[in-house]
Every structure is written in structure tokens, then in C-alpha cells.
């Protein structure tokens with residue numbers, strides 16, 4: 105059998121999953137990406153409660169076309185949820201209260217072409233209109249010199265790329281209007297350890313919902329003491345222009361709580377253990393050995409499961425009044441953030 109030119113394995117797996125589960129999933133194509141004459145739909149699949157006020161969890165991957173392991177993680181979790189529907193009564197009860205939103209390949213054109221950027225050469229995670237309020241790393245913080253260099257933001261003043269707009273539309277329709285929502289966006293390629301980053305990337309000033317983010321981290325650590333994530337504001341690592349999660353977070357309407365997280369799978373250890381990977385473009389962003397891929401994939405299910413469970417009854421844990429104030433002090437001490445204006 106010859107490989108089809110307009111296909112890649114993750115995209116085929118996604119279509120097969122959506123097809124096999126069409127009776128339980130609500131599926132739609134939110135935009136189409138064209139690359140060298142091929143067209144790929146950007147698919148969104150949702151399941152669970154249809155109550156517009158139900159808490160929701162959005163799981164995203166493939167914003168950077170080279171980071172296939174992030175997409176595999178999202179596909180694996182979707183497959184696991186669908187498989188468990190056959191026997192897991194607790195999952196059914198969770199889904200009566202919670203909605204799950206999956207967007208596993210935000211940038212299919214880039215994944216097909218094997219590029220971090222989308223087919224226009226734009227790094228979608230630098231494509232928001234906002235600028236950082238202090239120095240960003242040269243190039244990597246986002247640049248407008250041109251698409252011939254990595255981390256290109258797109259032309260000054262131009263509308264955002266269609267994949268960026270599609271992602272933001274999904275966030276605005278499916279997540280932001282709800283009293284509580286989470287997003288996890290799966291990436292790879294940076295760091296020695298797996299990290300969970302949250303806004304802001306554009307400033308060292310803290311997000312308004314720092315107490316809630318700190319409490320979420322604390323609850324997760326109590327439930328999974330050996331998880332091993334570094335959990336911190338993105339600005340602790342480096343500042344950047346145009347981060348889409350910064351932008352989405354700032355669109356949160358009054359009265360809603362939206363906690364976006366970027367899961368950055370630390371790939372440097374994979375390279376240290378297998379230096380040959382440095383010479384493979386795939387290898388810097390994805391584990392090459394099968395046993396390591398399996399280890400990477402199985403490590404994060406507990407995070408997704410945790411978010412689903414904690415979303416069921418937010419009234420049990422969301423902080424109020426003096427408790428919230430105390431959490432804010434603890435969070436500031438923990439992350440040493442600048443004080444709020």
C-alpha cells in the first residue's frame with residue numbers, strides 16, 4: 105500500500121476515532137488548513153453535559169506541527185475516555201456534570217509539512233496581537249523579521265491566522281461563558297522536566313486568578329504526590345509576545361473562571377539519554393524509543409482525570425473571602441510574584 109500524500113498518522117487516527125465514536129461525540133470542523141494543495145480540517149470533538157453552565161475542560165494539541173507527542177497524548181486520552189464509556193459508571197456520572205472538549209490537531213498543515221509553524225510560516229503561539237511588557241528572548245520571544253526565521257508572529261496589524269482564530273473561537277464558545285473551565289494545551293521541546301505553565305507569558309505580573317491556580321496545583325499535588333511537574337507562570341521561564349493563552353485568558357468575562365495551562369513535556373532528558381536524537385528534527389521534540397514514548401504518554405492521564413474530577417463540584421473547593429486572601433499570600437510567597445497593582 106502506498107502512503108497517501110494528503111495524510112499523516114495522527115490525522116488518520118483522529119478521523120478513525122471520530123468516526124468510530126460518532127454516536128457519542130459531537131464533532132465539527134472549525135476551519136480548514138491548506139498546504140501545498142492538500143486540505144486538512146481542524147476538528148473539534150465534544151462530549152458530556154449539554155448544560156451551558158456545566159464546567160468544561162478543553163484539551164488541545166498540535167499547535168506546533170513538530171510536537172507530535174502532544175497530539176498523541178490528546179488522542180490517547182480521547183481513546184481512553186471513549187473506551188471507558190463501556191464500563192465506567194463514575195465517568196458517566198462525571199460527564200453528566202462536565203463537558204469535555206478535544207481539539208487534538210490545531211495546526212494540521214504544519215504537522216503534515218513537519219514544521220513548527222503553520223503553512224504561512226507563522227508560529228501560532230506567537231500570533232496573538234499583544235506585546236510583552238519587558239524584554240523577550242531574541243527571536244524565540246516572537247519576531248516580525250520574517251517567516252524565514254522561527255517564532256514568526258505574522259505581519260504587524262494583520263488578522264490572526266485562521267488556526268489561531270479557530271482555537272480562540274472554540275475557547276470563546278465552549279469554555280469562557282461557563283462559570284468554570286480549564287484548558288490544557290500539550291507541547292514538547294523545552295526543559296529537563298515536564299512543566300505546567302499558566303498565564304502570563306507577556307508579563308511578570310500575576311494573573312487575577314492566582315489563588316485559584318495555586319489551589320488547583322495544591323489539590324493536584326495532594327491527590328498525586330509524585331507527579332513531578334514544575335507548576336509555574338510561563339513568565340518564570342521567559343517572556344513572549346502573542347501567546348494565545350494569555351490572549352484567551354484576558355477575554356474571560358466577569359463572573360467566569362477560566363484556568364488555561366500549557367503542558368510542556370520536557371524533552372531535554374530524552375535527548376540526553378539518546379543524543380542521536382539531536383540529529384533528527386523529529387527527535388528534538390518527540391521521544392524516539394518506543395519505551396520512552398509509552399512512558400511519556402502514560403504519565404499524564406492522571407492530570408486529565410484530575411481536572412475532570414475536580415470540575416464536577418467546584419462549590420466544594422473554590423476559595424472565598426478570607427480563605428482566598430490567605431491563598432493569595434501563599435501563592436505570592438511560593439511564586440515570588442510582583443504584587444498586584
Ligand SMILES: [Zn+2]
Pocket residue numbers: 167168171290291292293
Ligand atoms: Zn509547542
